[in-house]
Amino acid sequence: MRRRSLSPDHVGVVGNGARAAIISDRRITGLSALVIAELVAEVGPLWHERHQAKLDSRPRQRAVGAGAKHRLVFIDRLLATLVHLRHGATHDVLACWFGVDRSTITRAIGEVRPLLAARGCTIAVGIRLRTLVEVIDHLGASGQTGIIDGTEIRVRRPAAGRRDREKFISGKNKQNAVKAMVLTDARGRLLFCSPAQPASCADITHARQLGLVKQLIGSPVAVEILADAGYQGLGAQTGGRVVTPPHRKFKKNPPDWYEEIYERQRKAHSSRRIRVEHGIAHLKNWRSLARYHGRREHMSDTIQAVAGMLSHQQTATRGARQPQ
Structure with a gap:
């Protein structure tokens, strides 16, 4: 039986409405919207800096920034990590929720979690x-x-x-x-x-x-x-x-x-x-x-x-x- 291919609208990452619902409900992430906003402002630049350094360090045949773009933006990577830590949701479930492959979720959590751990206690x-x-x-x-x-x-x-x-x-x-x-x-x-x-x-x-x-x-x-x-x-x-x-x-x-x-x-x-x-x-x-x-x-x-x-x-x- 041939698998039905999904349209880009169905395959795309979680929409703005769903993202806002995740952020606004503290039961989902364990954090208030204000704290999540502060995490995005603090950890986001660190993640982009590490990602850019990783791209610059590898031998390339085309310019940095060329090729396919991220389908899972940083805020979605952070939210996936928060839901995983708060509820122990598996990577498969998060992949279905955010509309990406399981390996993308695994890589996202592996990149964001050390940045959160290095912050220390406030x-x-x-x-x-x-x-x-x-x-x-x-x-x-x-x-x-x-x-x-x-x-x-x-x-x-x-x-x-x-x-x-x-x-x-x-x-x-x-x-x-x-x-x-x-x-x-x-x-x-x-x-x-x-x-x-x-x-x-x-x-x-x-x-x-x-x-x-x-x-x-x-x-x-x-x-x-x-x-x-x-x-x-x-x-x-x-x-x-x-x-x-x-x-x-x-x-x-x-x-x-x-x-x-x-x-x-x-x-x-x-x-x-x-x-x-x-x-x-x-x-x-x-x-x-x-x-x-x-x-x-x-x-x-x-x-x-x-x-x-x-x-x-x-x-x-x-x-x-x-x-x-």
């Missing part, structure tokens, strides 16, 4: 935090308390025969996952999200590898960081700057008076650091971080891109709520 208009050093300096300068916690994201099991196959098995959940360290302020605003590590890495080991101990010791201003029991031991290494729940002194048959004091201290500490759990919950609202089905080498870019956009939206929302 704390104010024009102010971004990209590294742990900048986060510690910001907390010290503003006198705020930071909260850290590790979060695990399930991934596909590595292929049989890989030497590092067991590295992705989480000791806590007994599932294949990757781990990232999230740092928020006392209000739960995202300040930093680390690259992903195999889930077999302990939380405290991951924090040391990221240089948290060195940064806290080297900071000229005392910075308080709240953490859970998985980071016990960092307090002694940082001179008490990392605050963890109290150790249990009586492991067997504790007196009633001690158990009451211990529970009160533990709950008081938990209530102070609960905001980081809220921050992680907002991250997991993005379907790509609830359970990741893509390639594991893209996981770091994915989680840092989502963290950057979420912090940008949080900053924009707080700014809109403040009285003029």
Whole structure:
């Protein structure tokens, strides 16, 4: 049976009406129209610059700019990436939605996602935090308390025969996952999200590898960081700057008076650091971080891109709520 060829009107990319509907409904992308407009203005020139440099670097038989034009303009590439990250939509579905080939969507997401990941976390208009050093300096300068916690994201099991196959098995959940360290302020605003590590890495080991101990010791201003029991031991290494729940002194048959004091201290500490759990919950609202089905080498870019956009939206929302 002969396949019916579609007319250019049917094959073309998403129309202006559909594009406006995507942008106007925050449920589709997770971002407001204002934040999307700022992303287009910021990331668009970077994408065009990289694309032009890529064209200039290859040997050519005709001038740059000749030949077929892009059928998927940058704003559509950005929207496809946002929908993919927000809802975990497959590339096939997005290709049907935007009226292009699947490989075009794959290439578009692969180009836009690293640009979003490199933006860092927004704390104010024009102010971004990209590294742990900048986060510690910001907390010290503003006198705020930071909260850290590790979060695990399930991934596909590595292929049989890989030497590092067991590295992705989480000791806590007994599932294949990757781990990232999230740092928020006392209000739960995202300040930093680390690259992903195999889930077999302990939380405290991951924090040391990221240089948290060195940064806290080297900071000229005392910075308080709240953490859970998985980071016990960092307090002694940082001179008490990392605050963890109290150790249990009586492991067997504790007196009633001690158990009451211990529970009160533990709950008081938990209530102070609960905001980081809220921050992680907002991250997991993005379907790509609830359970990741893509390639594991893209996981770091994915989680840092989502963290950057979420912090940008949080900053924009707080700014809109403040009285003029």
